[in-house]
Amino acid sequence: MDAIKLSLGPFQGITDAPFRNVFKRHFGGIDKYYTPFFTGIQKDHAKNMQVEEIDPRYNDVETLTPQILSTDAEEVLRFASQCKELGYKEINLNMGCPFPRVANKKRGCGLLPYPDKTDSMLGTVFERIDLKFSIKCRLGYFNPDEIVPVIEVFNRYPLSELIIHPRIGKQLYKGEADVQRFAELMPMIKAPLVYNGDIVSVESFERIREQVKPVNEFMLGRGLLANPFLAEEIKGGESHDLERLHAYVVDLYEDRLRHAGGSPKVLGRMKELWSYLMNSFDEPQDIWRKIKKINALREYEEAVETVFREHRVI
Numbered sequence: 632m633d634a635i636k637l638s639l640g641p642f643q644g645i646t647d648a649p650f651r652n653v654f655k656r657h658f659g660g661i662d663k664y665y666t667p668f669f670t671g672i673q674k675d676h677a678k679n680m681q682v683e684e685i686d687p688r689y690n691d692v693e694t695l696t697p698q699i700l701s702t703d704a705e706e707v708l709r710f711a712s713q714c715k716e717l718g719y720k721e722i723n724l725n726m727g728c729p730f731p732r733v734a735n736k737k738r739g740c741g742l743l744p745y746p747d748k749t750d751s752m753l754g755t756v757f758e759r760i761d762l763k764f765s766i767k768c769r770l771g772y773f774n775p776d777e778i779v780p781v782i783e784v785f786n787r788y789p790l791s792e793l794i795i796h797p798r799i800g801k802q803l804y805k806g807e808a809d810v811q812r813f814a815e816l817m818p819m820i821k822a823p824l825v826y827n828g829d830i831v832s833v834e835s836f837e838r839i840r841e842q843v844k845p846v847n848e849f850m851l852g853r854g855l856l857a858n859p860f861l862a863e864e865i866k867g868g869e870s871h872d873l874e875r876l877h878a879y880v881v882d883l884y885e886d887r888l889r890h891a892g893g894s895p896k897v898l899g900r901m902k903e904l905w906s907y908l909m910n911s912f913d914e915p916q917d918i919w920r921k922i923k924k925i926n927a928l929r930e931y932e933e934a935v936e937t938v939f940r941e942h943r944v945i
């Protein structure tokens with residue numbers, strides 16, 4: 632199982648720097664991380680790049696790839712040169728975001744129906760970029776054939792990797808990932824390929840791995856948010872342990888609280904994580920009912936203690 636490489640997909644509002652650092656302290660199995668996407672890099676040394684999220688004092692530049700959502704080659708290059716200055720080795724372009732307010736502006740997966748536009752952007756980027764450049768995309772925005780001409784475009788450039796999440800944008804995160812379609816596309820693609828979608832257990836991992844052989848890089852998503860032991864389990868390590876899970880949840884909360892100067896705004900992000908993590912427990916809906924309505928720190932702390940006292944990890 633040594634050859635398998637696992638990464639954690641970016642989640643806007645969840646997998647921020649405190650999350651990534653705390654996760655790494657408590658769990659193994661993840662080889663690579665991505666930041667949730669940056670946008671609006673209007674100038675060199677942009678304000679939104681002067682943040683902990685990308686500051687090398689809080690991040691490991693060797694295993695973290697910053698992501699950008701853009702269709703403007705100049706903005707991508709600006710982002711790339713600032714990331715390079717900070718010590719990063721690679722950036723990733725988001726061509727997967729499915730939300731209509733993004734995709735309707737031909738951004739995220741909304742760029743997939745426009746191979747010519749993609750080509751001209753990548754042409755400019757690759758003339759001048761001096762660090763590794765990868766792309767994360769879906770099968771299309773409206774239909775799963777849109778990716779075919781885009782693959783021809785991708786093949787003209789030395790992408791460091793191509794991560795494909797085999798859904799279309801219109802599905803958002805619903806329905807199933809089309810593993811079969813991913814497998815059909817594999818022979819057409821030159822870039823090192825990474826599979827992402829619906830890996831929620833060792834069983835689903837093994838099933839998907841069998842279908843996409845010889846791909847050996849996989850990005851985990853909601854499956855890992857729900858079960859933080861998943862990467863360890865896939866790599867043959869230990870499995871569920873209530874104490875470790877408890878320590879992780881408390882550490883993440885305290886770390887976020889410290890970074891937010893004690894502000895209750897951390898509750899939003901913790902609740903968002905719980906909307907996935909509840910699935911690690913018996914009676915997830917009971918737990919969610921308790922947690923979702925909370926809006927004071929003290930209440931949250933008590934609810935978490937109750938969950939770990941009264942519920943079992945499954």
Ligand SMILES: Cc1cc2nc3c(=O)[nH]c(=O)nc-3n(C[C@H](O)[C@H](O)[C@H](O)COP(=O)(O)O)c2cc1C
Pocket residue numbers: 640641642643644666667668698725727728767796804827828829830850851852853854
């Ligand atoms: C709330 C939310 C936020 C996300 N934010 C990002 C993001 O910033 N960049 C990105 O490339 N993907 C983002 N994703 C997609 C995930 O990284 C991942 O590709 C997706 O959940 C599919 O994998 P899964 O089926 O294993 O969960 C987001 C998904 C969700 C549900």
